[in-house]
Amino acid sequence: MLKIKNLHAKVGDNEILKGLNLDVKPGEIHAIMGPNGSGKSTLASVLAGREAYEVTDGVVDLDGTDLLELEASDRAREGVFLAFQYPIEIPGVSNLNFMKAAVNAKRDHNGQPPIKAKDFLAKVKECSSLVELDGRLRDRSVNEGFSGGEKKRNEIFQMAILEPKLCILDETDSGLDIDALRVVSKGVNAMRSPDRAFIVITHYQRLLDHIIPDFVHVLSNGKIVKSGGKELALELEAKGYDWIKEEQNA
Amino acid sequence: MAVLTDIFKSTLLPPTRRSERWKYSPISKLLNTSLSTDSEAINSGFSKEVDPNPVQGLEAYRLVLRNGKFDASLSDLPVAQGVVCMPMSEVEDGESPEFQNTYSQKEWVGELNESYHQDGMFLKIARNIKLDRPIVIHHLTDGIDVASFPRHFVRVEEGGEVDVVIWCSSTKKSSGMYNGLLEASIAPNASFMLEKVCNEDGEIYHFSHENIIQERDSRFMMHTFTVKGHWVRNELEIVSRGKGTDSIFNGAYLPTENEHVDNHTTMDHTSSDGTSSELYRGIMYGSSTGVFNGKVFVRPDAQRTNAFQQNTNIVADRGASINTKPELEIYADDVKCAHGCTVGQFDLDALFYLKSRGIQEKAAKALLVEAFLADVISSVPSTELRKEIMKIYQERHGW
Numbered sequence: 001m002l003k004i005k006n007l008h009a010k011v012g013d014n015e016i017l018k019g020l021n022l023d024v025k026p027g028e029i030h031a032i033m034g035p036n037g038s039g040k041s042t043l044a045s046v047l048a049g050r051e052a053y054e055v056t057d058g059v060v061d062l063d064g065t066d067l068l069e070l071e072a073s074d075r076a077r078e079g080v081f082l083a084f085q086y087p088i089e090i091p092g093v094s095n096l097n098f099m100k101a102a103v104n105a106k107r108d109h110n111g112q113p114p115i116k117a118k119d120f121l122a123k124v125k126e127c128s129s130l131v132e133l134d135g136r137l138r139d140r141s142v143n144e145g146f147s148g149g150e151k152k153r154n155e156i157f158q159m160a161i162l163e164p165k166l167c168i169l170d171e172t173d174s175g176l177d178i179d180a181l182r183v184v185s186k187g188v189n190a191m192r193s194p195d196r197a198f199i200v201i202t203h204y205q206r207l208l209d210h211i212i213p214d215f216v217h218v219l220s221n222g223k224i225v226k227s228g229g230k231e232l233a234l235e236l237e238a239k240g241y242d243w244i245k246e247e248q249n250a
Numbered sequence: 251m252a253v254l255t256d257i258f259k260s261t262l263l264p265p266t267r268r269s270e271r272w273k274y275s276p277i278s279k280l281l282n283t284s285l286s287t288d289s290e291a292i293n294s295g296f297s298k299e300v301d302p303n304p305v306q307g308l309e310a311y312r313l314v315l316r317n318g319k320f321d322a323s324l325s326d327l328p329v330a331q332g333v334v335c336m337p338m339s340e341v342e343d344g345e346s347p348e349f350q351n352t353y354s355q356k357e358w359v360g361e362l363n364e365s366y367h368q369d370g371m372f373l374k375i376a377r378n379i380k381l382d383r384p385i386v387i388h389h390l391t392d393g394i395d396v397a398s399f400p401r402h403f404v405r406v407e408e409g410g411e412v413d414v415v416i417w418c419s420s421t422k423k424s425s426g427m428y429n430g431l432l433e434a435s436i437a438p439n440a441s442f443m444l445e446k447v448c449n450e451d452g453e454i455y456h457f458s459h460e461n462i463i464q465e466r467d468s469r470f471m472m473h474t475f476t477v478k479g480h481w482v483r484n485e486l487e488i489v490s491r492g493k494g495t496d497s498i499f500n501g502a503y504l505p506t507e508n509e510h511v512d513n514h515t516t517m518d519h520t521s522s523d524g525t526s527s528e529l530y531r532g533i534m535y536g537s538s539t540g541v542f543n544g545k546v547f548v549r550p551d552a553q554r555t556n557a558f559q560q561n562t563n564i565v566a567d568r569g570a571s572i573n574t575k576p577e578l579e580i581y582a583d584d585v586k587c588a589h590g591c592t593v594g595q596f597d598l599d600a601l602f603y604l605k606s607r608g609i610q611e612k613a614a615k616a617l618l619v620e621a622f623l624a625d626v627i628s629s630v631p632s633t634e635l636r637k638e639i640m641k642i643y644q645e646r647h648g649w
Binding site for chain 2: 074
């Protein structure tokens, strides 16, 4: 589904991704871990199309489409979804209007007519119960005055509504208490399907107790330096990252 | 060729950039033009380009002026118990209104209006009368080098209530000057709502001055929308002369290309326990220029005043600019005054967030603009008017 080859990206003069390779197949969950500053969030931003990042080399191919050629909105229409580490507050734009515009943008892209109000509301009801997002939050301005946990639940709510094929979760566990973590993970697990893939970026093993990955990759200094199964996460949790760095230097 | 000051004589001199009030809104170009009032204004008929009824679907009375002259055939004035509404030209000599404002002694623009004033609306709402529908004053400028000087007078007696819309339009080939004045005095516990929309094609220098006098416990709410206009100066002066008045005045401006929009407001609290709330928002596109100046006076007797003022600007394009200045002068010690003034750009993080959900740039910006304007526009009393204004903004800026 997603093939990243030799990806290089920089912000200003600062090169952050230095030849990253990753191959994600439908139905898989890939966890990306790594020390601070290794490029995890940069990878998420580059995939979603944030303009501040400049891709200097490499290929990102999503089911035959060159993602790097597309604007952020077109990537989303192609099925890429980024759950933000820090979701943005947008006063005055209602959460539901926002979602309706997003759903219709995608339908338009697929040559479908705008969604019927009744169908949309049914979808909203289904998805909000999935992440236990109550009506009060659903109807308010986008993320305005939401707590950290509410914002993250809202991200998963949006993900559920939009039904992307590639979900990128950027440190979705940061700032979450145990209960919120459980709710968010439940939402993600409910969305697992044979034709949907996930890239889960996290610092900590604890999220991976709830969302069980098929692969764990360690990102360090802009490259994936080690890959393994879910047990790699446990090893990292126990031993930290230093041993991998040493392995690299050896 | 005769220039403006030869044709329209005055004691006061036209403002120059040396005057602080006009520093960012020079009128030298206008002064070099040769304008005249249109004496045949009515006989030549209304333009086919502009609908005499500017807000479709709005149930309203209507007073139509073309180049400053009253057009009876297109007007529909209210006839109701306790309501006097007629063109100024039909007011009997003994009944003529006594304007209290001193604008004509202070400013050249005001003096011209005083000396050359044409027709306008004379409106009196009797005690406890609430007019059932708004009155739309539609002023059309149609012609080249036309000067219009409408003036309106409104008096709302105790407990009365009325909503007036002033809508200014002009045809594409028009040029000249619109110099309009409205004075309203609001008796104790009466309400006056005013919505002013400038939607002018062509090249008009648009000067409008509203002077509002509020007595005890009266309510005034105004919205000023500069939808379109070559060069627009909106001046609003509110004097609170009695205890417990409430004044709300909001404005929005979205100029583009080489348009110029200037909003000058003065809120003068002379009496105690008054509240005022002012919110002006602007988005500057293209090479447009803008000015905001908001004065709030809290005089020594105006204890327990609660005054709020905010001006928020987005400079959307590289060539656009805005000069904004809040001015508060507070002489009472037990007051609550807040003011804020910002100039910024579209929130790029918000824009990316919207785009990352599949919403395209243009639509994403439209969502942000609607949200930005919502606080200004949501308090407009009539839904139809609100919709019409948003529709024109949307068409203009291609959201």
